[in-house]
Amino acid sequence: MKLLERRIQAEGRVLPGNIIKVDGFLNHRVDIKLMGQLAEEFARHFDLQGLTAVVTVEASGIALAAICAARYGVPLIFAKKAKSDNIEGGLYRSEIFSYTYRKKVTLIMSRQWLGPGDRVLIVDDFLANGEALRGLTEIVRQSGAELIGIGVAVEKGFQPGGARLREQGIDLYSLAIIDRADQEGFLFRQG
Amino acid sequence: MKLLERRIQAEGRVLPGNIIKVDGFLNHRVDIKLMGQLAEEFARHFDLQGLTAVVTVEASGIALAAICAARYGVPLIFAKKAKSDNIEGGLYRSEIFSYTYRKKVTLIMSRQWLGPGDRVLIVDDFLANGEALRGLTEIVRQSGAELIGIGVAVEKGFQPGGARLREQGIDLYSLAIIDRADQEGFLFRQG
Numbered sequence: 324m325k326l327l328e329r330r331i332q333a334e335g336r337v338l339p340g341n342i343i344k345v346d347g348f349l350n351h352r353v354d355i356k357l358m359g360q361l362a363e364e365f366a367r368h369f370d371l372q373g374l375t376a377v378v379t380v381e382a383s384g385i386a387l388a389a390i391c392a393a394r395y396g397v398p399l400i401f402a403k404k405a406k407s408d409n410i411e412g413g414l415y416r417s418e419i420f421s422y423t424y425r426k427k428v429t430l431i432m433s434r435q436w437l438g439p440g441d442r443v444l445i446v447d448d449f450l451a452n453g454e455a456l457r458g459l460t461e462i463v464r465q466s467g468a469e470l471i472g473i474g475v476a477v478e479k480g481f482q483p484g485g486a487r488l489r490e491q492g493i494d495l496y497s498l499a500i501i502d503r504a505d506q507e508g509f510l511f512r513q514g
Numbered sequence: 515m516k517l518l519e520r521r522i523q524a525e526g527r528v529l530p531g532n533i534i535k536v537d538g539f540l541n542h543r544v545d546i547k548l549m550g551q552l553a554e555e556f557a558r559h560f561d562l563q564g565l566t567a568v569v570t571v572e573a574s575g576i577a578l579a580a581i582c583a584a585r586y587g588v589p590l591i592f593a594k595k596a597k598s599d600n601i602e603g604g605l606y607r608s609e610i611f612s613y614t615y616r617k618k619v620t621l622i623m624s625r626q627w628l629g630p631g632d633r634v635l636i637v638d639d640f641l642a643n644g645e646a647l648r649g650l651t652e653i654v655r656q657s658g659a660e661l662i663g664i665g666v667a668v669e670k671g672f673q674p675g676g677a678r679l680r681e682q683g684i685d686l687y688s689l690a691i692i693d694r695a696d697q698e699g700f701l702f703r704q705g
Binding site for chain 2: 346347351352353354355356358359376381382383385386388389390392393396397398399400401403406423424432433435436
């Protein structure tokens, strides 16, 4: 999506360790108008007929996913990272490795909110190693819901998450895939 | 707001330890249409002229705050809980006690995204002890931005957070204030 690529080119930065910062419009300060345009683009790509929910994981994916849910007229369900005593039994669980926390994290979702009658789109802001999205797809599989696909704003194409999800036959649609990022700028995969 | 009170009465639950669960429509599965109605009600109460941003803190407040930002046509900025190496220097910081994590947590926000020219509304889904909102108001104060007020969906009126914020002269507007919650149901403060 050229609009997003231009925005990354203009405002994104690369930090040591291949960390890509797009926190001026995507995941710290969020350009909500841009999120609406990304939601539109997902709607063009995916067949959203019969959609019952948008699914994401806390925290930074929630803003984009909420705007998508508003656009598609369905609820948003976000998986949580286990830690709170506010969630009781009756959970779907998936264990992932968090590169942010540098440890194993258990994603949880109440069984009440997702089941075999559901047809869901997973949405997230960022895809690198793909652990969070792997965990989410596992939770959707446990629930028996139908997975339409995964919509991602920014994918780091030089990390393995995207390839792993596509190998499973999942329709993963990333609006900007960064194949290289260095001090000279960003190189995007051509669609 | 009667609409929200009825929803809490119908679907909310009370767990041991005075934990109020409204996770079917507010903070796990999110009824996005309801969030739009809450955003409308905030717009009726607050003078949003010249608003430059909606401010919240990760994670569960982000959905409501994103819908508010969409409705008011401004960006969303969410403070983070310090842990990631994805945030560099140049930060506003505020230390709070997290009752969820049972430890001190530092809220952080990049100085780039908020400053003296801003006029902001803080939005959150839930208010109990008010530590997160105290931290957010401190960050807004550090930035020099003007705080219009705080919009909250559900306040536990029998915990001290709300009173502490109002004592500071902050215009805190909670759409449902629960004064008592037990097995017999919920008692709401009358406006």
